[in-house]
Amino acid sequence: MDAFKAVKLTENVYWVGAIDWAIRDFHGYSTGRGSTYNAYLILSDKITLIDTVKKPFFNEMMMRISSVIDPSRIEIIISNHSEMDHTGALPDTISAVNPDKVYASPMGSKALSAHFHWEEDPIEVVKTGDSADLGNMSIEFIETRMLHWPDSMVSYLPEEKILFSQDGFGMHLASTERFDDELPLNLLEEEARKYYANILMPFSPLVSALLGNLGKMQLEIDLLCPDHGPVWRSNIGWILGKWSFWAERKPSPKAVVVYDTMWNSTRTMAESVVEGLTQEGVSSKLMPLRASLLSDIAAEVLCASALIVGSPTINGRIFPSVAECMNYLGGLKPRNLVGAAFGSYGWSGEAVNELNGLLEGMKVELVSEGLRAVYVPDAEVIEESVKLGKTVGRRILEICGGAE
Ligand code: FEO
Numbered sequence: 414m415d416a417f418k419a420v421k422l423t424e425n426v427y428w429v430g431a432i433d434w435a436i437r438d439f440h441g442y443s444t445g446r447g448s449t450y451n452a453y454l455i456l457s458d459k460i461t462l463i464d465t466v467k468k469p470f471f472n473e474m475m476m477r478i479s480s481v482i483d484p485s486r487i488e489i490i491i492s493n494h495s496e497m498d499h500t501g502a503l504p505d506t507i508s509a510v511n512p513d514k515v516y517a518s519p520m521g522s523k524a525l526s527a528h529f530h531w532e533e534d535p536i537e538v539v540k541t542g543d544s545a546d547l548g549n550m551s552i553e554f555i556e557t558r559m560l561h562w563p564d565s566m567v568s569y570l571p572e573e574k575i576l577f578s579q580d581g582f583g584m585h586l587a588s589t590e591r592f593d594d595e596l597p598l599n600l601l602e603e604e605a606r607k608y609y610a611n612i613l614m615p616f617s618p619l620v621s622a623l624l625g626n627l628g629k630m631q632l633e634i635d636l637l638c639p640d641h642g643p644v645w646r647s648n649i650g651w652i653l654g655k656w657s658f659w660a661e662r663k664p665s666p667k668a669v670v671v672y673d674t675m676w677n678s679t680r681t682m683a684e685s686v687v688e689g690l691t692q693e694g695v696s697s698k699l700m701p702l703r704a705s706l707l708s709d710i711a712a713e714v715l716c717a718s719a720l721i722v723g724s725p726t727i728n729g730r731i732f733p734s735v736a737e738c739m740n741y742l743g744g745l746k747p748r749n750l751v752g753a754a755f756g757s758y759g760w761s762g763e764a765v766n767e768l769n770g771l772l773e774g775m776k777v778e779l780v781s782e783g784l785r786a787v788y789v790p791d792a793e794v795i796e797e798s799v800k801l802g803k804t805v806g807r808r809i810l811e812i813c814g815g816a817e
Contacts, residue, residue: 425456426454446604463493488513518540524563550570550573560613581639582605592645637649681795683699685798690803715747724767746775757785
């Protein structure tokens, strides 16, 4: 049963994961290009499997393993991250393989117990600094707590200079290509940035610390093997640099304007705000919530200096789609943003105040007390909206020291 083949990465290491061409919603993250669940097989004296796949892809993984070895020869399984896209198939794999050891971090052990409610806990706990003896090779473990779960760890194979980085440096991208240099760099940048924004942005200070620690450890890395997307072999420095840049959240001269609208009044204001930004020479991305996915908005916000939000007032509150967006973005904890709120209303107009409070809660520096229009914007309101865009634009340029 080996209709699906493993992909050779080095003489002793194979990719034995699965390609999920169909997934479009990964717990709310819009995966427009599908994903992969990467598992890796090391043909050491003690044959080792790093991570598994989502439960429905168990057979695909086993077929790929079987194309190289009899799966019952696997002696060691390492679980770098307990989220179900990498462990859904773990119980079936343990049953099929009957390994001598299954390693996970201390928090990984707890998480796996809480997921699978083992009758007999198969996990042996390993911590930072521990290593596993693979016979002619070894694996060193480095815990990476909260990147992005408490259990997360990475595993390093010094004999091959390979870092198995679980979700780290990954992306949701289904492809037949397994290596970074087989895919266009602009595609990798787009998907890696979206992944960072939606999965790692809240933990950016920890990302900076981890990258600093990896630098101090002076790990030699010839292959960087994440649990999603391509294996990095030609652009390792590039992706490490991108993560460092995103983690630092250096300001760039760009604004994101998001809004929803009932009768196009808030839309008119939004488009006028963008006109003002444009007149100041600042690039902006207008994202109508009826036509924009939250995970795409997050990817834009990651590389922006301003978040400007528009909402009509409905039943004394902000519009539901705007509330959903603010809730999502607030959880991602974007930093170093300036911003403003605007919106149209009929008789009460609470939306702008509510948005101001939400933006302040996100530590966004407000450059205006907000702009309101009664029913349909007249020429004066349109002019004020353009001015609001200009005001934000000038503040962005102050922060960034000029347009790119
Ligand atoms: Fe790919 Fe956090 O799981």
